[in-house]
Amino acid sequence: MDRRTHRAAHRIEGRSAAPGVALGPLVRLAAPKHDARQHRSAAEEHQSLVDALAAAQVALAVLAREVGDADGEAILSFQIALLEDDNLAAPAFALIAGGEAASRAWHAAIDPEIASYEAADDPYFRARASDLRDLRDRVLRHLAGEADQTVPPGVIVAADDMPPSMFLATDWRDGGLVLRRGSPSSHVAILARSRGVPMIVGVDVDHLENGKDAMLDGDAGLLIVDPDSDMRAIYSQRRAEQSEVRRVATSFSGPALTASGEPVRVMINVTGLAELKGLDPAHVDGIGLMRTEFLFQGRENLPTEEQQYQIYKRMVEWAAGKPVTIRTLDAGGDKPIAGLTEPGDINPFLGVRGVRLSLRHLDVFRAQLRALARAAVAGNLKVMIPMVTVPDELYRCRALLERALDELRHEGQGAKMPPLGMMVEVPAAALTIEDFDADFYSIGSNDLIQYVAAASRDEPQLADLARPSRAVFGLIRHVVEYADGCGRETSLCGDLAGDPAQVAALLDQGLRTFSVAPGALGPVRAAIARYSGPAA
């Protein structure tokens, strides 16, 4: 049936970012607007700032009661203490008395504070700048008369963009997400796929009406407003299929085999321990990629060696002898970390990110390598370095890891040299792969594609260029053939691996290890089972 024949329903096309379907009322999230009202007396402006500060304080106190973890609680109590201190807003009230509008006065009072934290030498103090920005924006939202927005479960959220912290704080049961900005490779999309939240991007959200029923089709990249009864029936059917796929995905055990009986390893990409809940290690061939960025984001302090060690160790213990590949901090690009990444990076994807950043913050890198070497004792841990461009970067990482190991042994701590591998995502590295002394290779297809095509994955207009091409598959084959020839493993951990439609093309290149979001396990294993060899 052609859905377009239904006149009542309104069909909006976007781009698929995470598969699945959802049906529910639209909730439009507004961006923080700044108070533009004019011609008000100084007394009125004064009172609105007093009210906004008080409302922000109440909202923070409520959050602090509900947050339930020590890091979150510490950030909130710091923000509350700032609001309780008259010194913070005093310059703003002085400006208001001189005729300034409340919002501009508040900006003028707090922006120098933010700048002073940003200029601090110590990364712990620099990281406070984001807490102050958050506080500034919260007060601005109250000034603009917008209550703090919380998202109830079972709705379809429409917004310009969404920070990962907000995504993580939202209950997404039966819900979905529609964004104007972002891309299928953005951080929020990665989280949405890993948590099974349907999501599309590239939608003009301004024209969506709050409260209208909508059906989100994350596979087709469609949003249907006011779906009719036929569409609702289709939805129920898709929904049932979806649960079936999930059931099948988790009922798999034993090795994945192609139609001709050749075994293929299928591992999972994860960001933390939470995603391993409910997942049996017997159903996967290991963790092909653990992203450590999330350990560093949205916290008061950078994680200590001991905190990292505990998490890595529990990860390795969960895998019960299967490999766990942990990627060292891949900050920068679209993954900024307060106090560590450069806020003014002109071209972040071509800037100081991944190993480039780690080699410039040796204190942070050293703590991570020490934690990894300690956790390697607990099982089958592998260390992977992101954004390697020239062999020297990998030499330096190996030397640092060896030094960390020496130090630990000297201190009498248990530690072990883990295999050291590299992400292959920079074309220069893929082209000269034989120059890199890595114990294993893992192809990061998201970045490889955008660097090969010179097309940003965040630019909706260039979606047709930022796709897997013959050039990309040629590089993948080059890496796989070299690694096979010298007995090293190559896996692919980008989104390409999790797309069932691309599985055959990847198997054609000789790839035999896939690492995918847990939600893609079932579809990818099914696509592998259908594969009977290269097309003639």
Place this chain on the structure above:
Amino acid sequence: MMNKHQTSVLMRHEVGLHARPSVKLTKLAKAFESRIDLGLSPDGPWIDAKSIVKVMATKAPKDSTIYFRAEGRDAKAALEALVTLVDGDFQDGP
């Protein structure tokens, strides 16, 4: 009768006078009615130990010596409590 007192303590907290320690320090200072100042040298400059904005702005790193001076009826008790807090590495008191 007004009381004036001054004292100093070495701060060994791992990350210095950071958010959590500063919240504790200013909360404790506010529990006393005396005027309490904090400085990083025996001659100041002095800032209000009850203001987290100002205390955090010192960005005092690990191994700084913190100087306190207090003036008021409970000045002596205030300084004893603050020194105990900093010396005890900002752990929660009994």
